[in-house]
Amino acid sequence: MLALLHTSAAHIPVFDALRDRQRPGLALRHTVAPDLLDDARRHGPGAVAEAVAEVVRRAADDGARAVLCTCSTLGAVAETVPAPVPVLRVDRPMAEAAADRAGDGRITVAAALDATLGPTADLVTEAARRAGHRPRITTLLIPGAWALFEAGDTDGYHRAVAAALTPLTDVDAVVLAQASMAPARALLPASAPVFASPGPGFAAAALAATGEPVPPNG
Numbered sequence: 001m002l003a004l005l006h007t008s009a010a011h012i013p014v015f016d017a018l019r020d021r022q023r024p025g026l027a028l029r030h031t032v033a034p035d036l037l038d039d040a041r042r043h044g045p046g047a048v049a050e051a052v053a054e055v056v057r058r059a060a061d062d063g064a065r066a067v068l069c070t071c072s073t074l075g076a077v078a079e080t081v082p083a084p085v086p087v088l089r090v091d092r093p094m095a096e097a098a099a100d101r102a103g104d105g106r107i108t109v110a111a112a113l114d115a116t117l118g119p120t121a122d123l124v125t126e127a128a129r130r131a132g133h134r135p136r137i138t139t140l141l142i143p144g145a146w147a148l149f150e151a152g153d154t155d156g157y158h159r160a161v162a163a164a165l166t167p168l169t170d171v172d173a174v175v176l177a178q179a180s181m182a183p184a185r186a187l188l189p190a191s192a193p194v195f196a197s198p199g200p201g202f203a204a205a206a207l208a209a210t211g212e213p214v215p216p217n218g
Contacts, residue, residue, distance in 0.1 A: 001027040002209040003059035005052070005078065007037035007071040010154065011179060011198075015070065018202040022214045026206060029064055031055050037073055041115045045077045053081040060084045068205035070179050072116045072197070075123070086208040090179055090201030091123060098173040098195040099128035099135065105172030107135045110165060112145035112157070112178060120177035135172070140164065149180060162187035165194065 004015055009032045019026050033055065036048045052074060056067050066086045069078035075089030098107060107124055111117045117139045128135050142164040148157040161176075161184035168174055174194045176182060182196035203214040 001029055001062070001064045002205055003029040003031065003056075003062075003064035003067045004205075005036075005055050005059075005067060005069045005071070005074070006030060006032045007034050007074070008032065008149075008180065010149075011070050014179070014182070014198055015068075015202060018198060019206075022199075022203060023206045023210070026210065029059060029062060031059070037071055037115075040073050040077075041113075045074055045119070048074065049077050049081055052078050053083065056081060056083045056085070056087055065210070066205055066208035068201060070198075070201070072111075072120050072177050072179070073113070076119050088201070088205050088208060089123075090205075091120060091177070091197040092127070093200035093204045094175065094195045094197040095120070095123045095127040096131070097200060098175045098193075099124060099131050099133055101193055101195075102128075102135045102172040103133050105135055106170070107137045107173045107175060108140055108168055108171045109137060109175045109177055110140040110142060110161070110168075110181070111176075112142050112149060112161065112181065114141055116177040117141060120175060124175055138171075140168075154180075154183075158184040158187060168192060 012030050039048050059067050068088050070090045072091045079089045109121045145160040161181050171192045176196045179197045182198050185194050
């Protein structure tokens with residue numbers, strides 16, 4: 001079983017669909033805790049470390065073989081809490097792929113929530129340095145987009161993200177800081193590679209939970 005920690009219930013069907021496509025039969029255990037994101041925004045991600053650790057311990061006690069945190073704001077905390085099973089952040093594989101693609105070029109980290117920009121930019125910087133690259137990283141906060149997401153207007157949310165990203169042509173990679181932004185890629189014209197976290201993040205977590213890689217066509 002793979003356990004997933006979300007801060008929005010909107011992620012549940014996304015990862016259920018990924019499971020159905022990439023790893024049919026893998027049991028998923030979803031925990032939705034929006035209060036963790038609220039507390040992290042108010043007091044910093046470190047303030048919710050114990051609460052995240054408790055979610056992980058409960059999941060392990062229930063039989064989870066790995067835990068995937070799908071919230072980028074909490075990712076750095078989640079992957080470092082003491083845990084009896086592997087704990088992964090959904091955006092690390094995405095950051096590594098973007099760093100490899102851009103090399104020493106230009107990467108834009110885009111987010112709808114300001115609390116996510118710093119953690120994601122730091123992760124991309126870390127991934128690039130580990131790979132021996134020193135890209136130029138800029139950040140883009142998309143005004144008004146998060147309010148649309150919170151209001152349940154996901155179509156408007158994705159359109160706002162796509163509208164903000166469309167002018168970004170002079171970059172080597174665009175990183176979508178939040179998993180919820182991924183569908184906006186389908187609304188974009190062909191330009192710089194745009195990297196989203198759900199697919200590669202789920203593949204890494206499924207591998208940790210089962211010991212078997214996702215098939216190449218998954």
